[in-house]
Amino acid sequence: MLKSLLLAINNWRANQNSQRNFLIYCSVLVGLVGGFAAVALKYMVHLMEELSRHIAASVPYHYSFLFLPALGLLLTVAYQHLINRDAIQKGIGSILVNIKKNKSNIPYNNAYSHLISSSLTVGFGGSSGLEAPIVCTGAALGSNVGRFFKLSNYEKTVLLAAGAAAGIAAVFNSPIAGVLFALEILIGEITIPTFIPLLIASATGVVVGKLLHSGQLFHLVTEGWLVQALPFYIVLGVLSGLIAVYITKVAENLEKGIFMKYNRYTRAIAGGLLLGILILLFPPLFGEGYHYLQAILNGNMEMLKEESLYADWLSEPLVMLLFIAALVLIKIVATGITLGVGGNGGTFAPTMFTGAFLGLLLAYGVNQTGLIHLNTSNFIAVGMAGALSGVLHAPLTAIFLIAEITGGYLLFIPLMVVSAISYIIARVFSTHNMYWQALIHEKEIYPDQDYSMLNDIQLDTLINRDYTALRKDMPIQELYNILAGSNANIFAVLNADGYLDGVIWMDEIRKHIFKDNSTQGVIGDFMVSPPAIISYNQPVSSVMNVFDHLNVWQLPVVKDRKFVGFISKSGLLNQYRQVFIQQHKSNDIFARPDSH
Template sequence: MLKTILHYINVNRWRLIKISKNNFLIYCSVFVGLMGGLAAVALKYLVHFMEDLSRNIGAHVPFHFMYIFLPALGILLTILYQHLVNRDQIQKGIGTIIFNIKRNKANMKFNNVYSHLITSSLTVGFGGSSGLEAPIVSTGAAIGSVTGRFFKLTTHQKSLLIAAGASAGIAAVFNSPIAGVLFSLEILLGEISIPTFIPLLIASATGVVVAKILYSRQLFHLATEGWHLQALPFYLLLGLLSGWTAIYISNVAHKLEKGIFKKQNRYVRAVLGGLILGVIILIFPPLLGEGYHYLQEVLNGNINVLQEESLFSTWLQHPLIMAGFIAALVFMKVIAAGITLGSGGNGGTFAPTMFTGAFLGLFVAYAVNLTGWVHLNTSNFIAVGMAGALSGVLHAPLTAIFLIAEITGGYILFIPLMIVSAISYIIARLSNSHNMYWHDLIHEKNVRPDKDYEMLTAIEIRKVVNRKYTAVKRNRPIKELYKLMAETSTNIFAVLDDEKHLQGVVLLDELRKRIVDGTLSATATIEDLMIEPPAVIEYNQSAEDVMDLFDTLDVWQLPVVYHGRFVGFVSKSNMLTEYRKVLIGQHHQPDPFGH
């Protein structure tokens, strides 16, 4: 252990002496990108292994029963690992990453480096109707956080490495480096600047290179000859439908992911939820797993793939019934994903959102083509529908546009992608000004996306309270204040009783005014000059609330009490000084070796 500590100290001493801070962050970005790419590849292979294992298990039971029991088995195995092996230390969801950046000084637990790979591969590999994007984002973010913590980087630098790891994960999974960068900028950091952009770009590119070397398969392939102006009204329609669908996805996913069968223990919840999920998948086989296989087939124009393994394959040969089946998939995918996560599985809503958007686009094109009015390119609408749903759910139109353009090779569809994504984003924003990740943080954990609030939450009132106050009693003669004026530089006095309860305050400016205008009698007491403070601060009150009071009341000092007893004054100038210290501290790298 001692050798390890000494080696760690030597590494940090060497890099502080030999490498500039900016260059070292670039090197860390390369490392995080490399590890994020390896994690993405590992997750893909793990999922394929679990899928093969589940198929081997399913080979020994009647075919359709496989759909019912295997998802429940995968969720149950996920719960067993989380409870017995991981000891419930896993931190799920992209919202948790944002919370750690904003409130936990960009620190994430080490077990998140590997636990998401295991649990999400069990959930999705056995047929859970969820996605792997949120787990790989969490894995990459944890790699970035652990790297930053190892090298004692600042909170700001650790936040950048968390975003770099997330970018590498997204980029490696989808083979989309630009979308990986934009995802972190729009979702995790909420800011775009060159110093922020460069580390993310390096990590994202590194992740893609690693994934291409070790896993060459492309997620989607789209062959298109472009789009035509006659399809423009239907793209506008798709944009509207995408926005409304995004609202539906956010609301349903939010409710189901909170948990189902809450009165039952985790194992009963996993089994019951898994069996319900299995029945849904039995009726709608395309909901099995991520659903990307079916997505690629319909992109290729093979809509008949939806009839395969279906209990209603004969009925689905009728075009109107097929249209109804496609519409049902749009609504059922998010329900299946919500049940998967709400019953204890690990995954995300990223892939289900893409699936829902794709089949929404398929439904619009398929239904319009049935009318014979005009012929729409089905593949184009599938691709653009994915972007529309993502833009509305994530509130990240740039990520949606570039992700779909990169993974499908459909740069020729940029105009439809822009139109649909913009309309969907506007409609979703009208319903909720924040995406589904920020919604929970704001309403449940009191975390807000603005920078000023982030700085203020790092300030503790107890650290800025001035306890060197001057106290007086209300029944004392006013002449005692004259002596205090000569002995102290304060301009406010606390009026306390014997139990240190605040009874009021005396302002030095008011005393001077009364002396000058001659309205203060020689027999006056402190009580004659005492006033009630405009507000009283509680010792554990938030810094944001205190600053709001200063601005609203237009005062510079307020009294602070703890359990009813006066402890001191807090001044606006002290608050602003502490704010500046926090701002500098987030960007300044401490030197643990005193260099």
């Protein structure tokens, strides 16, 4: 019944509706399901937190910190291994890979597996964030909606980004930040045809979130900022840029994995116990830590003492200052351990946490000198934006996200100053944001190559099957006769079964003709192995990488080890140009008023 209904909708779309309007309808649908997913994740995490509290009630309070994260990580790993069968694709980097190399196709499994696994990780105290899982969930929902309706790769990419925007917007109640995140991080460009569906999906996600889960993430009371504090905001911008570099480096190294010589369950338990020790020493590391951020935004420093083993010591300003500095440096370490042993989460919330405590560190430290009084709440809010801007290389997302979630619109100038300085400093140390940087180091993808359009091309359409096959034992004189009627620059040398023995380059034969003026010898004497062999099922983006790396213009293609023809770089570039033109024509369709 449901399948028939969906097929009927698909047929109606194909026959009755314009391309532009249908993408907008789809963006509403993606916004709805993305909003529902965000709300579901919030409730699931709340449920896991309640469960962990009941478990912790049976042991002395502080010591529950030791084993709860290990239990959550163990459950996460067990779910991923035994139920999910390791089909989950973690992290925002995986979305970028799917956009660039997999035609924006994300397995449907990712539309729900992130909700379950991340709630187990964070609900039991794993020191990571929920933003990356909800982005992955929304992106998977958008991708699969586009796939079902057989939309183009461009349209699937837009819906994928729309799902991510809806998820972020619903989690933070911040529609503009959701749109900017999708544009700055996932798509990388801002165009009106892309912006409108993202805006609709983001707004829809926020509406769903408000209806089903009301409440602002943070509440910031501010009367504005003082010009006298501007030098300190500049200092905060510099520190934010440096801490962003630190976050990127530590996260990249730890997320590769720790305790790798052990099996996954042993790693989860060992990593969980190590994390538990850190949380025992520094309780604000437990979970996302957002309730601690709200406490310090309200000026409630006592919250940092309540669960600490050395609460009395923290009454001393110097000890409190050292404690805050330790949180700034250790939060990302705790996150790296959480993710490195199999937990599911992200570094978005930990980055905000680190930036918030960096702002607190600066303001609290300056206030202790008595030289000037800084508004600690303002510096906490602006510090979050500075850290996000430097780590994500997305200053617009950082500015509007913090302004929206805190209500700190009066802080736009400090937000702009700190975010800009942080971004500039982070760019000095790394050209790309942390997601791209990890992928580049792993040689997955490169941001200056448009894999999405390359992979729109079918390799089969590029193969030149009009070739003359040579044999190794063929006299060279026969090749000369062939050359008289051919303008080919490369020839395939095949055996009796059609397998490729090697190739003959025209340039080499030409040297032989003019150097020796000889007709002696056989093809095998001049045959060479090709610098690379292209597989018939190889993605076109990978083929382009081979051409660029080897600096050649033609390569042989084989299917099931048998030679099928040649592919040329010039033909590939020409086809890429046609796809580029076609895609921009599609963009024009969305930019023009509907003709229907």
